[in-house]
Amino acid sequence: MKPKVFVTRPLPSPALELLSSGCQVRTFPKDEAIPVSQLSEECRDVEGILVNSARVNEEVLRAAPKLRAISNCGVGYDNINVEACNRRGIPITNTAGSLEETTADLAFALLLATARRAIEADRYVREGRWDRWQWGLLHGLDVHHKTLGLLGFGGIGQPMARRGRGFSMRILYFARHRVADSIERELHAQYADLETVLRESDFLSLHVPLTPETHHVIDGNTLSLMKKTAIIVNTARGPVVDEKALVEALKSRKIAGAGLDVFEGEPHINPELLGLDNVVMAPHIGSATAETRLNMAMLAVRNLLEILAGQRPRSVVNPEIYS
Ligand code: NAP
Numbered sequence: 207m208k209p210k211v212f213v214t215r216p217l218p219s220p221a222l223e224l225l226s227s228g229c230q231v232r233t234f235p236k237d238e239a240i241p242v243s244q245l246s247e248e249c250r251d252v253e254g255i256l257v258n259s260a261r262v263n264e265e266v267l268r269a270a271p272k273l274r275a276i277s278n279c280g281v282g283y284d285n286i287n288v289e290a291c292n293r294r295g296i297p298i299t300n301t302a303g304s305l306e307e308t309t310a311d312l313a314f315a316l317l318l319a320t321a322r323r324a325i326e327a328d329r330y331v332r333e334g335r336w337d338r339w340q341w342g343l344l345h346g347l348d349v350h351h352k353t354l355g356l357l358g359f360g361g362i363g364q365p366m367a368r369r370g371r372g373f374s375m376r377i378l379y380f381a382r383h384r385v386a387d388s389i390e391r392e393l394h395a396q397y398a399d400l401e402t403v404l405r406e407s408d409f410l411s412l413h414v415p416l417t418p419e420t421h422h423v424i425d426g427n428t429l430s431l432m433k434k435t436a437i438i439v440n441t442a443r444g445p446v447v448d449e450k451a452l453v454e455a456l457k458s459r460k461i462a463g464a465g466l467d468v469f470e471g472e473p474h475i476n477p478e479l480l481g482l483d484n485v486v487m488a489p490h491i492g493s494a495t496a497e498t499r500l501n502m503a504m505l506a507v508r509n510l511l512e513i514l515a516g517q518r519p520r521s522v523v524n525p526e527i528y529s
């Protein structure tokens with residue numbers, strides 16, 4: 207008998223076909239986060255779940271006595287209670303390796319769009335306000351040869367550094383651990399403490415996971431260390447930034463701008479952000495290209511099939527359960 211699995215959002219057809227070849231599949235039919243109570247109900251008899259931004263908390267785990275595999279379709283897994291899974295010995299996988307370059311593309315697009323006021327410029331032309339070349343029209347900030355600070359220097363932070371090097375930028379990074387010398391040399395990246403990165407960056411791009419340690423790591427205090435001309439880019443997770451403090455810093459021009467793909471209460475946006483010209487916003491589309499979304503779905507399916515077959519996939523995020 208094929209194991210029963212539940213999928214929290216409709217999958218692209220090739221991924222669904224692959225999953226169906228090894229499992230009995232039930233899918234939440236809507237392209238939205240399934241409520242916890244409904245997920246608990248759906249998980250009563252399943253051995254695996256393929257999760258896409260649904261919350262897997264203790265309530266869901268309690269309701270699913272047969273559960274032995276969780277495949278998260280995404281790199282960030284702050285939606286899953288890892289400790290509770292560890293207590294049950296349930297492996298969790300993510301889709302590391304499938305979306306980093308694509309997300310770095312979006313982060314760099316937000317950086318450029320904010321620095322060069324691309325959205326304001328587009329609006330200006332569309333609204334028919336452009337009547338002549340003007341010396342002082344829509345001045346932005348140079349990107350090339352500036353300092354790009356990276357908070358987090360893993361799967362997305364490193365491709366971001368590569369993009370920065372393409373613009374002749376100086377690269378500074380902070381993470382809890384230094385990467386290998388060879389990577390620092392290849393990317394011309396210099397390790398620095400957080401305060402130095404904040405003080406010296408012209409552009410600060412966030413690439414840390416959301417954890418208790420990184421929650422509000424950017425707040426009123428850390429923002430006050432940044433240059434008045436600095437731009438912050440967040441494609442990590444909304445709560446990494448204290449959004450109230452960010453709004454305050456943007457309104458009072460303590461920093462110059464922000465490019466945001468993620469928000470503290472998304473999809474609800476702080477109304478004050480909507481009124482600010484020095485912010486460019488996107489609706490959490492870091493990995494949103496057709497190729498990458500398909501790659502993510504295929505990898506998430508392969509991960510689920512491997513766990514259910516008793517194998518250990520490469521992208522297990524809680525390897526401690528195997529020891
Ligand atoms: P990753 O490969 O796991 O890299 C995370 C980096 O953050 C590592 O350098 C890690 O280094 C550092 N880090 C972790 N905890 C830290 C802490 N407390 N203080 C300082 N640095 C810390 O992850 P990634 O692939 O780059 O992705 C980063 C995040 O981006 C994901 O977790 C996800 O939330 C988000 N994301 C968003 C989108 C989107 O659509 N907008 C798409 C993909 C991912 P150390 O362990 O040495 O500290």
